[in-house]
Amino acid sequence: MSEQKHHFNSEPEHYILSPETEPMLERFLFGNRTLVLIILAALTAVFAYGLTKVKLDSSIEKYIPLNHQYIQNYLVHKDDMKSGVANVKIAVEAVDGDIFTKDYMETLSKINDEVFFVRGVDRSGMQSLWTPNTRWTEVTEEGFQGGPVIPSTYDGSADSLEQVRQNVLKSGQVGRLVANDFRSSIIDVPLVEYDPETGEKLSYQQFSHDLEAKIRDQFGGDQYRIYITGTPKKLGDLLDGAGQIAFFFLAAMIATAVLLYLYSRCPKGTVVPIIASLIAVVWQLGALALLGFTIDLYSVLVPFLVFAIGISHGVQIINGIAIESGKGANREQAARQAFRGLYVPGMLALMSDAIGFLTLLFIDIGVIQELAIAASVGVAMIIVTNLVLLPIVMSYLGISKAGVRHAEKTERSDPVLWRLVSQFANRKVAPLPIIIAAAMAVVGFFVSQDLKIGDLDKGAPELRADSRYNLDNDFMVSHYSTSSDVLVVMVETPPEQCNDFKVMDAVDRFMWHMENVPGVQSTTSLVTVSKLVTKAMNEGNLNWSALSRNQTILNTSIQRAPSGLINPDCSMAPVIVYLNDHKAETLETAVAAVEEFKAQYDDTVEQKYFEMRIPQIQQAIANGEIDSVPVRFQLASGNAGIEAATNQVIAEAQNTMLVFVYVVVFVLCFITFRSFTAVACIIIPLVLTSILSQALMTYLGIGVKVATLPVIALGVGIGVDYGIYIYNRLEVMIIAGKNMQEAFLETLKSTGKAVSFTGITLALGVGTWMLSPIKFQADMGVLLTFMFLWNMLGALILLPALATFLLRPERMRQRHRDRHGDVPPAG
Structure with missing residues (x-):
């Protein structure tokens, strides 16, 4: 390089600085090119090893805001809740006829047994017509009688099938486990959180595959159709669809290569930026795996964005090298000039990208936070691969003669389009x-x-309307009375006090309040059982379909309440609210109605009173410390409750995140310019x-x-x-x-x-x-x-x-x- 202080060529803005005025970073990188490439090659080997450790995670907890108060309330009672998020429903439909045939019952029994042994199923909580926890009850002159819907004497005969029909009608399961048209029935399948064989978190993708292979493929056909819904199944289908992202990635890479070659007319200028961007992807995925992170449905899209961002900055570098080469610079000089002119704006742009992505950490949802980290790590890798590795490699390879000629031709040309755009x-x-x-x-x-927070479509909005899952969900909604969108409100009391008259009366009022809210189909709770039993004990007289103020009668009426409506120590009784759908407006209306009721009926006494046993509560009442048994209504569980919490977190974080993104961009741009x-x-x-x-x-x-x-x-x-x-x-x-x-x-x-x-x-x-x-x-x-x-x-x-x-x-x-x-x- 010339020893003179400055050298100018024919372009007034172009010059070559002497070694004394070269930026220090440029002198270090290009003065030690071989060492830098060796270090980058070693890092590539390390991160390539990390790439082999990448795991796909389908944990439900990552998709919900664990620190939201609703979710905290749910986690307290998680073990007592039947209406959680890890449940799957399998409907078996008879194409011709109804369920009361010998062949249907045998098939349902086989499916029930097959599901029972699928890895991840909570076998104690399964419910179907063939499980002993599905019972019928009736009141006779001799008192209550009941038993399993399918009795032990069942033999498939016409009399046995008629008995099953009568038992189903007495069970109260029509519209729930049995379709309203009697052509299908449901197997309700709760799941365990951890795989009992491996001890690791249950893979919903593998569970979904097991259901498809062992249930739908084996038993579905012209005679019977299988429908499967539930959050774990939806996640499994989403993870299967995510596998197609690789094809989109490949298609985008091919299209980029073609366009990049047409742009540069240089094979080296096409291949090297693509390889540099792919190395950034390898570094990103490898680094995340080595740091202990997993890939989920959202962060699996990040590698494509990393590749795209890398290409966008690589194009600037190649463009700069081509221009400098056209002005007569040799390979190294052209790479140095391109680096010198672009590393500041390139660094600024990438830092803005990285810090902008980190603003997603404001959103307290695991998948979004991990997406933020993944994207920021990827951008950090681009800083090295595309602003350092790319120009150094090109300083050895250089732009081809065809590429230089194309750059010179472009530089000398005077496109009409650019002249028109310059008028702005x-x-x-x-x-x-x-x-x-x-x-x-x-x-x-x-x-x-008018922009809404949350989902605006029925079914699973993450999947297309004609997807198998949404078609299965449509079948469930149209053939059963109970909605698949459930909001669960947990009614908390001191131990052994959930059946106190004051508590039951508050729950009764709450159910009436919610049933008059737009978007609510129906409600059910311990009060529902109590009223039915009390009415049955009084010859079915509708005048007795009410809560008795006699505590003994109340206690008797809930003796056989299902486990899903009361926890073991009677300190929590859930109220299940069935919604029309999980649209944002429906959830907002339902949650607002619950909050309105809470404000009027919740007892605001200290937590210690909710932990007292009966004698202590009675003593506290006698001492005038409290007026009666305390009660409070806690949101929320069920898939609708989880989604309501998620919508609230997003609504609160949306503006904060957007403001912070712009503040970061503003500060970085101002510092630079x-x-x-x-x-x-x-x-x-x-x-x-x-x-x-x-x-x-x-x-x-x-x-x-x-x-x-x-x-x-x-x-x-x-x-x-x-x-x-x-x-x-x-x-x-x-x-x-x-x-x-x-x-x-x-x-x-x-x-x-x-x-x-x-x-x-x-x-x-x-x-x-x-x-x-x-x-x-x-x-x-x-x-x-x-x-x-x-x-x-x-x-x-x-x-x-x-x-x-x-x-x-x-x-x-x-x-x-x-x-x-x-x-x-x-x-």
């Missing part, structure tokens, strides 16, 4: 995109006011995209939920890259002496070309997600595609329009002279 940096044209953007922001803001106008030019297009994306969600009927909330941070984090690269190059050209429109035209010819290529490539890549069988992935694909394209357009159209009015070129040049003397900026 003209003071006469610039007001137009600003006015349009302002109008779109206003309209988008008002439309987004030290100009409020620069920050405004970069951030305003991002804000517009965020507003429009929320309006799009409202228009498409996509709620803010676990799957879509991370998209907001991802869209802002990745989208800011465009603005940073465009502004950095624009500033360089302005300081070099060009007017605003000329500076922007030169920016478009180099960085603008790379930004438009990146935006289109990323959009095409995530656009393939729209074909996924997993609806939440398809939703993420729609939103990310929209955000990538709009962020790109914002950087190419709105940013220069804003810069035309906000930036002061002479002041920028003077500030640069004050800081650096008369040295033009690096090209």
